Amino acid sequence: MDGEPAAGFGLYLHWPYCRAKCPYCDFNSHVAAGIDQHRWLAAYRSEIARLAAETGSRTLSTVFIGGGTPSLMAPELVAGLLEAVRAAWPMSNDPEITLEANPTSVESSRFRAYRDAGVNRVSVGLQALDDDALRLLGRQHCASEGRAAFALARQVFPRASFDLIYARQHQTAAAWRAELAAALALEPDHLSLYQLTIEDGTPFAARVAAGRMSGLPDDDRAAEMWDITQELCGAAGLPAYEISNHARPGHACRHNLIYWECGDFAGIGPGAHGRLTLNGSRLATEGHRDPAKWLQEVEARGNGESRRAALAPTEAAEERVLMGLRLADGIAIGRGSGPAGAINFGRADALEALGLLERAGDRLRVTPQGRLLLDRIIIELLAA
Template identity: 45%
Template sequence: MSQLSIYIHWPFCEAKCPYCDFNSHVRKSINQEEWTKSYISSLKYWAQKFPKSKINSIFFGGGTPSLMSDRAINEILSTIYKHWSIPSDIEISLEANPTSSESKKFKSYSASGINRLSLGVQALNDKDLKKLGRLHTAKEARNAFDIASCNFNRVSFDLIYGRQYQTLKNWESELLDAIKMTMGHLSLYQLTIEDNTRFGQLFSKGKLRGLPEDVSSVEFFNLTQKVCEANDLHAYEISNHCKKGQECKHNLTYWRGKPFLGVGPGAHGRVDINKKRYMTEAPSNPELWLNQVQNSEFKNFKFEQISHTAHAEEYIMMSLRLKEGMNINHYTNLAKDELPNDKVKQLIIEKLITLENNILKTTKTGKLLTNYIIRQLLC
């Protein structure tokens, strides 16, 4: 039996955060019933293509999927359970904002089958939350975490560091505070300025002040690793830290290059048919996606075969983010070729990677230069 994961993308938010370049949109009103029917139609379409698959994980992302109605979550999960084989230990995650209105739904989400919650906290002080365009307060974030911990066995939350005018001392204090709260998993992202965002626009005009310089960015990263390791939160991926056994199974699907379905506006997927890898992509515009699904125009969605080379390159880019590294034999099997031996040797000499028992990993120094290492290996 083939194995799949499923990603459900809910594209709507109450407001667009100034740093966010995800496929998220603000709408005055949303017909939840209409959207739920379309998600169900889309899932049934994929069930016809992959009817005998075991679903390893389900992830509701966005956007802000905690804006979905209880009924929508329940009906979508019921559809998945009806059409595929579901193991008893399946991980079902949902991203949520910590506003008081959304945290009231946590109990019903748990009853529907959600068993892992990921909270978009981003900062633990009101001043920085306001700068980041967040609609919740630090108090609401803590309250939401308390409510979540009473309803879910697994709760993670996100923080952004390297924020405007943030000092290393302040970040260390905030991180230690977060570690006291955590149930065993933290996602810690250094603020990245993307072009197609409000922050990107301000930065291009020289109006986004107080960001760390390159040297400071390295110090922020190193401090984050040091503090987390000292508190038994290992970095199983560049930005994700957890206690043993608390890794996010769904995200490991991406980083290990396993197949998954993407459902919803702008959702990407990777599926295998007859030992060939295909990429799928839905229209990113919410209304266009809705219209095409309602008219069963799935033929308009992207469904393209990926070459052996492209598949192997994706594996390099994703697996090197992991502490466990990449399996050379698996790469060779995908690429029908070997990694450039001269490049590998040079990276070992530079002490950026290690290669033992056919497992290639980045070193502590190399982790900071992951993109450089990837470029070298793809030459």
């Protein structure tokens, strides 16, 4: 077993299509007509076989079908995919198999078929519980469709999560408090709460640049909304286990924990990233971003990867700091090896004195006060 990290082994599959492109989104997602799902299934199967030839002795504990909008995949495509996955790798006793779903009524009508295909966890993109806000975000569903989709998800799947975006245009702190309270009343076991990020190259970024995006919260209001988020989720029994992710104890997303704990995962699909420890070296892989190009390369060459490179030990150590400090539990810093090699301990002492970092036993973590400054803290810690 090649000395791979202990965090487990997962598989990420990327479905790159959406019904419409949301104006805030910079994920590798595209709108296209006439998608041949049989062709996609054949390509995914081919990639599963290629990666299994390298890693097939490992036990797979998680599968995550993300996008894009995987709930636009025909249930037969998902069933065919998961059948190929089960044939390729031994699975753990209780694998976590997640699919990201958008909450239009058409998509939620497929939930039972996805469950029958083997999916046991869904992550529903509610984004907001307010119709005006959903319109501003360019979403294809209204709030009542979102609520109905999540209620159905809870009935159909053993585990269900949803995403919300806050710190939106014209949103007050009081409005966010009320919306989050309503969201928590849906009794999720897990939820992902993201502050709206204006991503370069998106229509929202163009509107900001043109001065046509009024009512975005300033830093103080965004910080206030962050505090409300921690307060309400904590009181409801879903504290943050990662910067944007909240769960009841035992309900964290195991697949995403593999990312944050720097375990190994195979990445399949356009733009999908992977991390594999093979022959003692940690490899970073990436698929061709353009869906047509990816498909063509898989069909013509039997390989959709655009990049495969060994990470230098310093890069791997930096990645462990960067990813691990997102977790509320932080990282283990054994002496002289692993992430410790990347940390500037002089800076760590200074950040600890400011109350932004703390050491408990051999663990280093960002304090609740430091969380909002995480990006800055990481830059300081990794400074030479």
